[in-house]
Amino acid sequence: MKYNRRKNKKPYYSLQSSFNKYEAFSFIVFLLLIILLIAYMIWGFVTSIIFAAIIAGTFSPLFHYLHETKKINKNLSSILVCLLIVLFIFIPGIYIIVQLSEELGSFYNSMRSNLNEKTLNQIFFGDHIFARFTAKSFALLKKEYNMNTINDLISGSLSKVSLSLFNSVNKLISNIFSFIFQFFIMLVAIYSFFMYGKELQQFLLDLSPLKNDDERLIIKQFNMMNYVTLVSNGIGGLIQGVLAGIGFWIAGLPSIILWTIVMIVLAFIPLLGMSIVYIPACIYLYFNGQVFTSIVLFIYCSIIALVVENWFKPKFIGDKIEINSILVFFSIIGGMSVFGMAGIFYGPLIISIFLTVANLYLVKYEKLLLNNSESREQYLKYYNKN
Numbered sequence: 001m002k003y004n005r006r007k008n009k010k011p012y013y014s015l016q017s018s019f020n021k022y023e024a025f026s027f028i029v030f031l032l033l034i035i036l037l038i039a040y041m042i043w044g045f046v047t048s049i050i051f052a053a054i055i056a057g058t059f060s061p062l063f064h065y066l067h068e069t070k071k072i073n074k075n076l077s078s079i080l081v082c083l084l085i086v087l088f089i090f091i092p093g094i095y096i097i098v099q100l101s102e103e104l105g106s107f108y109n110s111m112r113s114n115l116n117e118k119t120l121n122q123i124f125f126g127d128h129i130f131a132r133f134t135a136k137s138f139a140l141l142k143k144e145y146n147m148n149t150i151n152d153l154i155s156g157s158l159s160k161v162s163l164s165l166f167n168s169v170n171k172l173i174s175n176i177f178s179f180i181f182q183f184f185i186m187l188v189a190i191y192s193f194f195m196y197g198k199e200l201q202q203f204l205l206d207l208s209p210l211k212n213d214d215e216r217l218i219i220k221q222f223n224m225m226n227y228v229t230l231v232s233n234g235i236g237g238l239i240q241g242v243l244a245g246i247g248f249w250i251a252g253l254p255s256i257i258l259w260t261i262v263m264i265v266l267a268f269i270p271l272l273g274m275s276i277v278y279i280p281a282c283i284y285l286y287f288n289g290q291v292f293t294s295i296v297l298f299i300y301c302s303i304i305a306l307v308v309e310n311w312f313k314p315k316f317i318g319d320k321i322e323i324n325s326i327l328v329f330f331s332i333i334g335g336m337s338v339f340g341m342a343g344i345f346y347g348p349l350i351i352s353i354f355l356t357v358a359n360l361y362l363v364k365y366e367k368l369l370l371n372n373s374e375s376r377e378q379y380l381k382y383y384n385k386n
Contacts, residue, residue, distance in 0.1 A: 047342060048182045052189030054345060055085060056197070057226040063194050078194035082187055090183055096261060103258035123287040124150050218356050225352040229268075229345050236308045237267030240274055244301045251290070251297050253281055268344045269332050270325040273305055327351060 042049070059081050066077040124131055125147075138145040193200070205215050245260030253259065259281070263274035278301040285294035328348055335347020 045182070045185050048186040049189050050346075051342075052186045052193060054226050054230060054349075055089075055186070056190045056193035057223045058230045059085065059190075060194075060197075060223075074195060078191050081194065082191050085187070085190065099257050100261065103255045119288060120147065120150055122289075126287075214360055217360070218353060221352050221356040222349065225349050229348050232313055233268045236313050237264045239312065240264070240267045240304055240308050243304050244274055244278055247297050247300050248278075248281065251281075251285060251293050253285075265341075265344070267305075267308075270309070270329045272329070273309070274301070275305065
């Protein structure tokens, strides 16, 4: 039987063929088992394939520009874009990982030397609100509040955090061959998406029981969310992290590369963002006697964060997609708790697809069940808008 592309989801079998419910059930069970077996085989590469889809969607305008505008053949256009991805993502990624390993060691030693008894005494036993609040907190918890307790608490926490980060980076470096192999899989998948993306998309559309219009709307929202998450947040995070890192360098803080990278990553999280790093850094400078520097650094970093979040990102995104920032915040936190750092991308994508499907249900399927003609008009308006 030849495979013919279905335009209106018509079945392969003719209406005259006998096809009872037991055969249908057996066929569906068999199909699901095959799908589960395929999923089991490629499970180790699922993350690479998903990131390949995200990156391919992000670089697709460049691919289409080379292939359609510059009339470069599809194979060469795919290879050129993949080479650019290697140059701008893979090689810088390897360099950053190696630098992080060195920075974590120097950061731990620097913090151990700077957090001396004089500094700790000024922070926790000085005449200011933070010291009084900390003393009351210890009293409420019925814990002894003295220098030895504070020293043990900070040293223990610092050692655990630094050791955990150091082990994570070293583990990544020790598995560098696994990392290279996974990146190779991702690169092959990206090349395949560029070469056979339309055919693969049409095959999945035909395989799905949903209507093609609904499926295309979901795919469109998926690509838009890719753009927002990877391109807009990526560029915004890079601007925030680099500019704040320059401020850290001028302020004389140690481990500039480490904190710059951490702030770039944290800038993906709305509401909090890089404030998780620069506010504690300003507090540290304040209690270390650098009051003016801490105030200037706080104002400088806050202005950067506010300008990027409230002006640059809205201008860059435009009216492509609108999701409440609080919902994005919880989707990223939830995604990170389940998928790790990949949750920064997975969380918003899952929420975006959910909102699209939920809106389709509300404006189309729910009221269509009641044969409400008005709902059809609402659906058409929603589809044309998106």
